[in-house]
Amino acid sequence: MINSSLHQLGSALRAGKISSVELTQLYLDRIAELNPALNAYVTIKAETSLDQARRADTLLAGGKAQPLTGIPVAQKDIFCAKGWRTTCGSKMLENFIAPYDAHVITQFNNAGAVNLGKTNMDEFAMGSSNETSHFGTVKNPWDRNAVPGGSSGGAACAVAARLCAAATGTDTGGSIRQPAALCGISGIKPTYGTVSRYGMIAFASSLDQAGPMARSAEDLALLLNVMTGFDERDSTSLKRDKEDYARELNKPLAGLRIGLPREFFAEGLAQDVAGCVNAAIGEYKKLGATIVDISLPNSRLAVPVYYVLAPAEASSNLSRYDGVRYGYRAPEYGDLTEMYERSRAQGFGEEVKRRIMIGTYVLSHGYYDAYYLQAQKIRRLIAQDFDDAFRLCDVIMGPTSPSTAFNLGEKGDDPVQMYLSDIYTIAVNLAGLPGMSVPAGFGSNGRPVGLQIIGNYFAEAQMLNVAHQYQLATDHHDHTPQNIGL
Numbered sequence: 359m360i361n362s363s364l365h366q367l368g369s370a371l372r373a374g375k376i377s378s379v380e381l382t383q384l385y386l387d388r389i390a391e392l393n394p395a396l397n398a399y400v401t402i403k404a405e406t407s408l409d410q411a412r413r414a415d416t417l418l419a420g421g422k423a424q425p426l427t428g429i430p431v432a433q434k435d436i437f438c439a440k441g442w443r444t445t446c447g448s449k450m451l452e453n454f455i456a457p458y459d460a461h462v463i464t465q466f467n468n469a470g471a472v473n474l475g476k477t478n479m480d481e482f483a484m485g486s487s488n489e490t491s492h493f494g495t496v497k498n499p500w501d502r503n504a505v506p507g508g509s510s511g512g513a514a515c516a517v518a519a520r521l522c523a524a525a526t527g528t529d530t531g532g533s534i535r536q537p538a539a540l541c542g543i544s545g546i547k548p549t550y551g552t553v554s555r556y557g558m559i560a561f562a563s564s565l566d567q568a569g570p571m572a573r574s575a576e577d578l579a580l581l582l583n584v585m586t587g588f589d590e591r592d593s594t595s596l597k598r599d600k601e602d603y604a605r606e607l608n609k610p611l612a613g614l615r616i617g618l619p620r621e622f623f624a625e626g627l628a629q630d631v632a633g634c635v636n637a638a639i640g641e642y643k644k645l646g647a648t649i650v651d652i653s654l655p656n657s658r659l660a661v662p663v664y665y666v667l668a669p670a671e672a673s674s675n676l677s678r679y680d681g682v683r684y685g686y687r688a689p690e691y692g693d694l695t696e697m698y699e700r701s702r703a704q705g706f707g708e709e710v711k712r713r714i715m716i717g718t719y720v721l722s723h724g725y726y727d728a729y730y731l732q733a734q735k736i737r738r739l740i741a742q743d744f745d746d747a748f749r750l751c752d753v754i755m756g757p758t759s760p761s762t763a764f765n766l767g768e769k770g771d772d773p774v775q776m777y778l779s780d781i782y783t784i785a786v787n788l789a790g791l792p793g794m795s796v797p798a799g800f801g802s803n804g805r806p807v808g809l810q811i812i813g814n815y816f817a818e819a820q821m822l823n824v825a826h827q828y829q830l831a832t833d834h835h836d837h838t839p840q841n842i843g844l
Contacts, residue, residue: 359376359381359384360384360385360388360520360523360844361520361836361838361844363573363574363576363577364425364426364429364523364524364572364576364577364580364581365425365576365577365580367381367429367523368423368425368426368427368428368429371414371418371423371427371428371429372418372423374418377411377415377418377428378411378412378414378415378418378427378428378429378430378472379408379411379412379415381411381428381429381430381523382407382408382410382411382430382472382474383408383411385430385474385521385522385523386402386404386407386408386474388519388520388521388843389402389474389475389521391843392519392521392842392843393521395497395502396496396497396499396502396515396519396521397478397493397494397495397496397497397512397515398432398477398478398496398512398513398515398516398519398521399432399475399476399477399478399512399516399521400435400443400445400447400476400477400478400491400493400512401435401442401443401445401475401476402474402475403442403475406441406442406473407430407472407473407474407475410467410471410472410473411428411430411472413470414427414428414470414471414472415428417470423470424469424470425469425580425583426466426469426470426471426580426581426584427469427470427471428470428471428472429471429472429523429524430471430472430473430474430522430523431466431471431472431473431474431522431523431524431525431526431581432474432475432476432477432512432513432516432517432521432522432524432525432526433462433463433466433473433474433475433476433477433525433526434476434477434479434510434512434513434525434526434527434528435447435476435477435478435479435512436479436483436528436558436559437460437462437463437526437557437558437559437568438456438457438458438459438460438463438557438558438559439456439459439460439463439473439476440456440457440458440459440463441455441456442455442456442473442476443455443456443476444456444476444559445476445492445493446479446481446482446483446559447478447479447480447481447482447483447490447491447492447493447509448481448482448492448705448706448707448710449492449686449704449705449706449707450679450685450686450705450706451559451679451684451685451686452492452686454684454685456557458557459557460554460556460557460558461553461554461555461556461557461558461587461589461591461592462526462553462554462557462558462568462585463557465584465585465587466526466584466585469584471584474522475522477510477512477513477515477516477525478491478493478494478496478511478512478515479491479508479509479510479511479512479513480508480509480511480533480709481706481707481709481710482559482561482672482676482710483509483528483530483533483561483566484509484561484672484709484710484713485508485509485709485776486507486508486509486532486533486536486776486777486779486780487505487506487507487508487511487764487766487769487770487776487779488505488506488507488508488509488511488512488515488537489505489508489766489767489770490508490707490708490709490710491512492707495766496511496512496515497515497766498515498518498540498541498763498805499515499518499519499541499839499841499842500518500541500542500763500804500805500806500839501763501803501804501805503765503766504540504762504763504764504765504766504805505540505763505764505765505766505768506518506537506540506541506763507536507537507538507539507540507541507759507763507779508533508536508537509528509530509533509537510525510527510528510529510533510534510537510538510545510571511537511541513525513526513527513537513571514527514537514538514540514541514543514545514571515537515541517541517543517571517572517573518541518542518543518838518839519839519842520838520842520844523572524570524571524572524573524577524581525570525571525572526568526569526570526571526581526585527545527568527569527570527571528558528561528566528567528568528569529545529547529566529567529568529569529783529787529793530561530562530565530566530567530668530787531565531664531668531780531783531784531787532758532779532780532782532783532784532786532787534546534547534569534571534795535547535758535783535793535794535795535808535810536758536759536779536780536783536795536808537571538571538758538794538795538796538808539757539758539759539795539797539806539807539808539810540759540762540763540805540806540808541763541806542797542800542806542808542834542835542837542839543571543572543573543797543835544571544572544573544574544575544577544578544794544795544796544797544825544829544835545569545570545571545572545578545794545795546569546570546578546582546792546793546794546795546818546821546822547567547569547786547787547792547793547794548567548569548582548585548586548792548818549567549596549790549791549792549815549816549818550564550565550567550594550787550790550791551567551594551595551596551790552567552586552596552598552816552818553567553568553569553585553586553587554568554587554588554589554591554592554595555567555568555592555594555595556589556591556592556595560671560675561668561671561672561675562667562668562669562671562672562675563594563671563675564594564667564671565664565667565668565671565787565788567787568585569582569585570582570585573835573836574826574829574835575607575794575796575822575823575825575826575829576604576607576822576826576829578603578794578822578825579603579604579607579819579822579826580603580604582603582818582822583602583603583604586600586601586603587600598816601819602819603818603819603822604819604822605819606819606820606822606823607822607823607826608823609823609827610645610646610827611642611645611646611647611823611824611827612645612646612647613646613647613648614642614645614646614647614648614752614753614824615647615648615650615750615751615752615753616639616642616647616648616649616650616751616752616753616754616755617650617651617652617747617748617750617751617752617753617754617755618639618649618650618651618652618754618755618756619652619653619654619657619747619754619756620651620652620653621653621654621655621657621658622654622657622756622757622782623635623756623757626760626778626781627757627760628760628761628762628801630762630801630802630803630807631757631759631760631761631762631801631807632757634798634799634800634801634807634809635755635756635757635798635807635809637798637799638755638798638799638809638828638832639755641828641831641832642755642828644831645827645828645831650750650751652747652750652751652754653743653747654740654743654744654747654785655743656736656739656740656742656743656785657740657743657785659736659739659740660740660781660784660785660788661777661778661780661781661784662733663733663736663737663740663788664780664784664787664788665716665777666716666720666729666730666732666733667730667733667734667737667788668713668717669713669714669716669717669720670716670717670720670721670730671717672710672713672714672717673713673714673715673716673717673718673721674717674721676706676710676714679701679702679705679706680698680701680702681697681698681700681701681702681705682697685701685705686701686704686705687701688700688701688703688704688705709773712773720733737788737789740785740788740789741788741789741790743785744785744789744791744812744814748814752813752814752820753811753812753813753817753820753821753824754811754812754813755809755810755811755812756782756809756810756812757782757807757808757809757810758782758783758795758808758809758810759779759780759782759783759808760778760779760781760782761779761801762800762801762803762805762806762807763805763806764779782810783810786812790815791812791813791814791815792812792813792815792816792817792818792821793810793811793812793813794810794811794821794822794825795808795809795810795811796808796809796811796825796828796829796834796835797809797834797835797837798834799834800834800837806834809828811824811825
């Protein structure tokens with residue numbers, strides 16, 4: 359049952375072959391067995407989840423079920439959920455109980471889904487390996503000596519290890535796509551503004567975007583149908599008609615133009631990853647697609663631009679954590695200023711403090727024009743590169759990550775090498791475009807490889823079909839890690 363698609367699970371629930379309570383308990387039992395070793399979840403409230411499952415069973419019995427009614431979904435611990443501990447992977451919010459629901463949580467509640475628990479993550483979504491979490495490192499279920507990617511590493515691990523039917527994540531510079539690639543699952547970051555950020559704890563407001571993580575593109579379409587929608591409480595939420603992201607899933611790919619950026623296949627890409635990606639391109643040729651050589655010349659500047667803009671926004675967003683109203687407060691201090699200083703120094707981890715310092719520096723008098731303003735100008739050039747490319751092709755493809763999952767602790771002492779893990783994903787966030795990753799095979803070390811698919815604005819339905827057709831022709835997404843009880 360736990361290897362079933364969301365569509366299959368929904369059909370089984372509606373047919374009465376299994377109840378939501380039984381399905382939820384099945385996942386809770388697996389979490390109890392496997393989570394101590396994998397550390398994918400930070401908070402489980404079994405009775406709360408089972409209460410939701412009982413309500414879902416009532417809807418199912420009354421014939422009022424929606425596609426996700428009764429299905430257990432894990433929520434990244436960046437989304438506020440009323441009555442749930444919401445930590446953002448930080449000591450600063452270790453004991454914070456959210457008094458309200460994020461828009462994403464409300465959407466899933468309205469769909470009748472079950473909140474299975476809150477997943478581990480890099481602190482305040484700052485990281486590419488899930489090693490910055492206050493609650494410890496998440497292990498990659500394919501190889502527990504490897505990182506799962508970040509910041510949505512707990513969500514990716516939970517989906518890969520079948521500790522949930524699906525999960526939510528957030529993507530600021532690749533934090534859905536990169537862990538999806540490293541854990542051998544599918545994940546999509548939709549166009550900026552299509553999913554409300556209300557109740558999603560902010561890292562970098564102009565870059566953060568929520569999205570789903572699941573086994574397949576077909577599953578992602580069902581999840582995206584629930585997550586998207588206008589929300590007047592979020593000033594960046596786009597007012598658009600609701601759409602069905604599964605509407606194009608059976609469309610043939612004959613005539614599809616795939617753009618391959620030469621910058622994505624240059625120095626720095628591991629040979630085993632390149633081999634898997636090229637094999638995937640070969641499958642698309644068999645499906646009738648044509649290949650177009652394109653260039654994204656300013657993509658080489660994406661990492662430095664991102665690490666000016668994202669820390670700048672983070673330094674502003676994280677200034678609210680001062681020990682006064684909520685969050686961690688230092689136990690000993692002399693005056694108000696010392697309380698601020700000690701609370702922030704003790705409550706934030708090293709990576710978060712590093713980025714706050716960088717962000718404060720680039721926004722300071724005398725450096726704003728030289729760094730922040732220049733970075734915004736280059737951001738516009740990066741977006742223009744994509745505009746030019748989409749005149750020549752329908753979708754862009756390439757590797758999601760330059761290598762398979764690296765070992766735990768391998769890059770912890772070298773922040774720049776860690777930042778380069780997102781070299782192929784960051785430009786998509788800077789441009790506000792949709793991007794996704796799907797499994798494309800395995801590297802020489804047996805660890806998963808991800809294929810990245812980038813679309814034009816609001817082209818999610820097309821991208822999901824492009825991924826779905828590939829998954830109909832291959833079985834990479836059906837593989838499961840060993841030692842997870844399957």
